Amino acid sequence: MQQYRWTQRARDIQPFHVMAVLARAQALAAQGHDVIHMEIGEPDFVTPAPIIRAGQAALADGRTGYTSALGIPALREAVAGLYASRYGIDLDPRRVVITPGGSAALLLISALLVDPGRNVLMADPAYPCNRHFLRLVEGHTRLIPVGADTDYQLTPEMVEHFWDPQTVAVLAASPSNPTGTLLDRAQLTGLAEVTRRLGGSLIVDEIYHGLTYGCDAVSALEVAPDAFVLNSFSKYFGMTGWRLGWLVAPEAAIPELEKLAQNFYICAPHMAQIAALAAFGDESMDICEARREAFHKRRDFLLPAVRELGFDVPVTPDGAFYLYADTSAFGGDSAALCQHLIETEHIAVTPGLDFGEYRAAQHVRFAYTTSLPRLEQAVERIARGLQSWRAC
Amino acid sequence: MQQYRWTQRARDIQPFHVMAVLARAQALAAQGHDVIHMEIGEPDFVTPAPIIRAGQAALADGRTGYTSALGIPALREAVAGLYASRYGIDLDPRRVVITPGGSAALLLISALLVDPGRNVLMADPAYPCNRHFLRLVEGHTRLIPVGADTDYQLTPEMVEHFWDPQTVAVLAASPSNPTGTLLDRAQLTGLAEVTRRLGGSLIVDEIYHGLTYGCDAVSALEVAPDAFVLNSFSKYFGMTGWRLGWLVAPEAAIPELEKLAQNFYICAPHMAQIAALAAFGDESMDICEARREAFHKRRDFLLPAVRELGFDVPVTPDGAFYLYADTSAFGGDSAALCQHLIETEHIAVTPGLDFGEYRAAQHVRFAYTTSLPRLEQAVERIARGLQSWRAC
Numbered sequence: 114m115q116q117y118r119w120t121q122r123a124r125d126i127q128p129f130h131v132m133a134v135l136a137r138a139q140a141l142a143a144q145g146h147d148v149i150h151m152e153i154g155e156p157d158f159v160t161p162a163p164i165i166r167a168g169q170a171a172l173a174d175g176r177t178g179y180t181s182a183l184g185i186p187a188l189r190e191a192v193a194g195l196y197a198s199r200y201g202i203d204l205d206p207r208r209v210v211i212t213p214g215g216s217a218a219l220l221l222i223s224a225l226l227v228d229p230g231r232n233v234l235m236a237d238p239a240y241p242c243n244r245h246f247l248r249l250v251e252g253h254t255r256l257i258p259v260g261a262d263t264d265y266q267l268t269p270e271m272v273e274h275f276w277d278p279q280t281v282a283v284l285a286a287s288p289s290n291p292t293g294t295l296l297d298r299a300q301l302t303g304l305a306e307v308t309r310r311l312g313g314s315l316i317v318d319e320i321y322h323g324l325t326y327g328c329d330a331v332s333a334l335e336v337a338p339d340a341f342v343l344n345s346f347s348k349y350f351g352m353t354g355w356r357l358g359w360l361v362a363p364e365a366a367i368p369e370l371e372k373l374a375q376n377f378y379i380c381a382p383h384m385a386q387i388a389a390l391a392a393f394g395d396e397s398m399d400i401c402e403a404r405r406e407a408f409h410k411r412r413d414f415l416l417p418a419v420r421e422l423g424f425d426v427p428v429t430p431d432g433a434f435y436l437y438a439d440t441s442a443f444g445g446d447s448a449a450l451c452q453h454l455i456e457t458e459h460i461a462v463t464p465g466l467d468f469g470e471y472r473a474a475q476h477v478r479f480a481y482t483t484s485l486p487r488l489e490q491a492v493e494r495i496a497r498g499l500q501s502w503r504a505c
Numbered sequence: 506m507q508q509y510r511w512t513q514r515a516r517d518i519q520p521f522h523v524m525a526v527l528a529r530a531q532a533l534a535a536q537g538h539d540v541i542h543m544e545i546g547e548p549d550f551v552t553p554a555p556i557i558r559a560g561q562a563a564l565a566d567g568r569t570g571y572t573s574a575l576g577i578p579a580l581r582e583a584v585a586g587l588y589a590s591r592y593g594i595d596l597d598p599r600r601v602v603i604t605p606g607g608s609a610a611l612l613l614i615s616a617l618l619v620d621p622g623r624n625v626l627m628a629d630p631a632y633p634c635n636r637h638f639l640r641l642v643e644g645h646t647r648l649i650p651v652g653a654d655t656d657y658q659l660t661p662e663m664v665e666h667f668w669d670p671q672t673v674a675v676l677a678a679s680p681s682n683p684t685g686t687l688l689d690r691a692q693l694t695g696l697a698e699v700t701r702r703l704g705g706s707l708i709v710d711e712i713y714h715g716l717t718y719g720c721d722a723v724s725a726l727e728v729a730p731d732a733f734v735l736n737s738f739s740k741y742f743g744m745t746g747w748r749l750g751w752l753v754a755p756e757a758a759i760p761e762l763e764k765l766a767q768n769f770y771i772c773a774p775h776m777a778q779i780a781a782l783a784a785f786g787d788e789s790m791d792i793c794e795a796r797r798e799a800f801h802k803r804r805d806f807l808l809p810a811v812r813e814l815g816f817d818v819p820v821t822p823d824g825a826f827y828l829y830a831d832t833s834a835f836g837g838d839s840a841a842l843c844q845h846l847i848e849t850e851h852i853a854v855t856p857g858l859d860f861g862e863y864r865a866a867q868h869v870r871f872a873y874t875t876s877l878p879r880l881e882q883a884v885e886r887i888a889r890g891l892q893s894w895r896a897c
Contacts, residue, residue, distance in 0.1 A: 117674070117757050128764045159567035168776070169561040175551035177746045200628045206770070213605060213748060216770045228512045229621060229643050245768040250514070251621050281510070314509075354569045354775030356605060356748070365509050372520045377520075378608045382774050383746030384560070423794040454627045 124447040125243050125451030131463040134451055138461045149491045150483060154290065155353045156408075156434070157482045161392070164352065168388030176383050185209020188386045191393050192359050199322075200332045209361040210370050213315035213381040215320050217374075218343035218360035219246045224373050225339075225366060226282050226314055233282045233316075234275050236267050238437065238468035238476070240290045240318065255280065260473035261427035265292035265437070266300060276311050278313040282341075283308045285317035287330055291323075291429025291468045291478040292437040298331045305337035315340040320358070323401065324442070325432035326409040339363050340502040342408055346385075348433075350392045354383040372436040401410075409432050411481040411488055418492045419479060422499060436479040437465075439472075443502060446474045455503050458494040506753045517590035523591055523855040529644045530853045541883045542875060546682065547745045548800075548826070549874045550608040553614050553784070556744065560780030566858040568775050574604025574766040575759070577778045578752075583785050584751050585879055591714075602752040602762050605773040608710050610735035610752035611638045616765050617758060618674050618706055618733075619644035625674045625708075626667050627633075628659050630651065630829065630860035630868070633684045637798040647672065650863035653819035657684035657829070658692060662701040670705050674733075675700045677721055683860045683870040684829040685713075685822025697729030704779075708733040714748070714795065715741030716803040717824035731755050740825075741786045741793055747777040800826050810884045811871060814891060828871040829857075831864075835894060838866045846895050852854040 127284055131152050138148045138373035183189065186206070193206040212218045217241065227233060229251035235243060244254035258274050259265045272283055285304060287296035294305070301317070308315040317333035319342055326456035333340040345358035362370055391397055418437060420426055440447045448464040465476030481488060523544050529541045549596055573702035575581065585598040604610045611634065619625060621643035629633060629648035635648035649667050650658045664675055677696060679688035688696070693709070700707040708765070709725035711734055725732040735749035754762055766772070808828060812818055832839045840856040848855055856870030874879060
């Protein structure tokens with residue numbers, strides 16, 4: 114019997130805690146139970162019809178070969194056009210790198226900016242894969258605990274305080290996963306200034322742009338043209354399974370990124386790139402805006418409802434489709450609470466532990482990626498689940 | 506003006522030399538010149554119609570969301586079925602990991618097996634991205650010069666000789682890119698035995714399986730069930746632009762690979778996974794076999810033709826769609842020869858430097874991914890180009 118030796122890296126990267134919840138949810142569903150999924154980080158809508166039709170047409174046209182590593186020129190131009198129409202920014206299409214999902218953008222950035230032993234500053238809580246990309250390239254993450262007092266976002270003072278000689282970049286997210294909070298223009302400007310002054314790069318994850326409620330998100334590129342900004346067709350455009358995203362980078366970085374992309378993934382899926390051209394058309398945008406409105410309604414229902422139940426959500430999340438809720442009022446460990454909710458009420462929720470360390474055991478993340486009627490059912494079940502939890 | 510600091514990694518990874526040829530080819534084509542492409546590593550056929558139809562149907566069915574990181578169960582089973590029908594191997598579908606291209610399989614393997622400072626043994630010449638994945642994770646490549654005497658393949662003696670305390674694995678390729686040569690059963694058995702005895706892992710790139718001429722390739726899994734075997738839908742099944750591959754790994758590695766896949770790319774494109782189910786049907790397999798026959802005819806034309814021109818191809822390449830040709834008879838540097846051929850005859854060829862160091866400046870790679878009539882034209886032009894080269 115062969116003895117396998119995995120890397121320290123593989124041992125350090127932990128499975129997501131939600132996977133245990135998911136496995137249990139699947140087992141319960143297989144037994145015929147009705148599970149309500151509030152753990153899923155993807156829209157519950159299929160891709161808008163115009164994009165699907167464009168994908169089918171691309172296949173009919175035989176667009177099945179490799180593209181250039183940076184993406185097809187028409188899509189790079191269309192993405193630049195989005196920056197003009199949405200943010201009023203004149204962006205050179207050559208600065209747009211089309212990637213196979215936001216994931217690949219994080220891979221490229223990590224490979225380009227983070228030498229072994231170097232670190233990147235990041236909020237805690239944050240999207241967990243970010244730190245695992247740094248682990249992949251033998252870099253480090255400096256997690257900065259953030260709370261309601263700063264909208265769960267980094268501040269220039271924090272960046273200044275946590276910066277050390279090994280720090281090369283700051284990674285922020287607006288809207289944030291898991292907290293749904295935004296960085297406004299002043300906050301972004303502050304982060305850009307301090308990062309530039311300290312000699313590092315500002316990286317902003319704008320993957321949930323477009324999914325903001327009652328306001329629009331400011332792009333880091335409006336105040337920091339030298340920032341690295343990553344985005345995706347997954348969330349607002351409902352294209353998760355196509356694996357398509359983009360990265361806007363400083364012009365000087367593009368030849369480097371092209372080289373890395375050629376080596377690490379060759380290109381993003383060709384038919385997805387063609388299909389995504391239809392994402393910016395009026396018909397698709399109307400569908401996406403209607404979905405945004407649906408998410409808005411869900412948030413407006415779910416947020417007061419979970420607050421009513423006793424969860425603390427001190428900052429109203431203006432974007433994404435998540436509530437990051439403090440479970441302190443119920444005592445115990447939030448992972449145990451998640452386990453209790455799936456077992457007793459068949460409600461799947463993500464434990465805070467998946468997003469960092471800081472007060473993670475006192476938080477859960479609710480995703481409102483399910484219909485309003487289902488969310489209403491969910492709230493009833495959670496109420497009942499909390500009663501039995503308290504009685505434990 | 507911001508001063509950017511890229512990683513040492515980014516500085517170490519060089520652009521492909523063929524990119525200079527390609528850029529010149531594009532410029533010439535834009536001027537109206539007729540360029541013959543013999544540098545391209547992808548089949549000149551669109552994806553077989555049954556696969557395209559299945560992709561369109563998947564989109565019509567709204568298969569646009571994420572899948573599980575290891576891939577949809579039906580495709581993992583279908584791939585296991587290919588091992589039964591093609592090689593007579595009973596493979597547990599749970600050992601099949603569906604990946605976004607063979608590239609992602611290399612990413613997973615590198616992340617799982619190669620700690621910083623560790624190394625992997627590899628033939629020189631070989632597919633260049635392999636060593637860049639090791640560079641990504643701060644591992645090293647030990648390039649082992651190979652020549653015609655061992656069919657450009659590693660031998661157990663070489664592995665034994667080059668193995669050092671930091672070596673963790675051997676990466677072989679059959680058929681090899683750029684040489685097109687295969688590892689037979691005895692060679693694979695020898696490599697598996699020595700690697701196992703030395704306590705490392707055997708990784709075999711079988712991306713060109715199916716594209717062999719007058720013979721079938723042996724899978725490493727036939728003789729080494731504990732090997733890591735990577736493959737792809739790109740080449741034999743003509744699905745390059747879909748970005749879909751797979752990795753067969755030891756059962757103990759699967760939970761680790763799942764965790765890494767979740768973090769690094771979430772999943773392979775969903776519609777591509779559904780479409781690929783149609784790849785194994787009779788209609789698709791008939792098309793793929795007909796294409797294999799077309800490549801066979803091209804090889805049988807091009808190989809004697811380039812030998813006749815004075816290129817030395819000492820081992821008949823039995824697979825892939827490449828000839829790795831020694832240019833010593835023409836003197837000078839093969840990169841300069843490539844430059845000469847594109848400038849004077851508009852023939853694009855890949856310089857040997859892209860595949861390693863060992864006698865790289867005395868080799869070029871011809872790809873026969875273009876039609877027989879075009880290859881005939883190409884041979885005439887190369888003949889003329891060699892005359893003017895000699896006259897230089």
